[in-house]
Amino acid sequence: MSTIVNCPTCQAQVKWIKENQFRPFCSKRCQLIDLGDWADENHKISQPMQNNEPLNEEMLDALEQEFLQHNKFFVEPE
Template sequence: MTLKVSCPTCKKEVLWQAQSQHRPFCSKRCQLIDVGDWADENHKISQPIQGAVDLNEEMLDALEDQFLQHNKFFVEPE
């Protein structure tokens, strides 16, 4: 079964498959219109800007530990 989606720009139906080069858009034209809208700031990710958080030494240590746990290639060999 092939998924069908609506083009975000013109709402034309698009088949979601490898042959659809511009998916989810129906054409290069609709894709470029969307890029232009982002460049003109007509589209925005709507999440409120969070205020700055003052980090203390304990918070930084916890962040560093968490980062090192998930990125083992940064750990010196023993």
């Protein structure tokens, strides 16, 4: 049995299955509307950072490397 969730944009019911490439959205349109809301800063993550320790260059480099490893589409082609 598959899980059913509501589309975050239009509230339509969506099956949470591997074949649904837009999950949790019902369609590419709803996915793009949500992306546009983030780009327009209509959505924000409001929880403050938990660690008050200032970041140094070494920590920033490590965070950047970790991010790039998990998000290959940001890597420039060679």
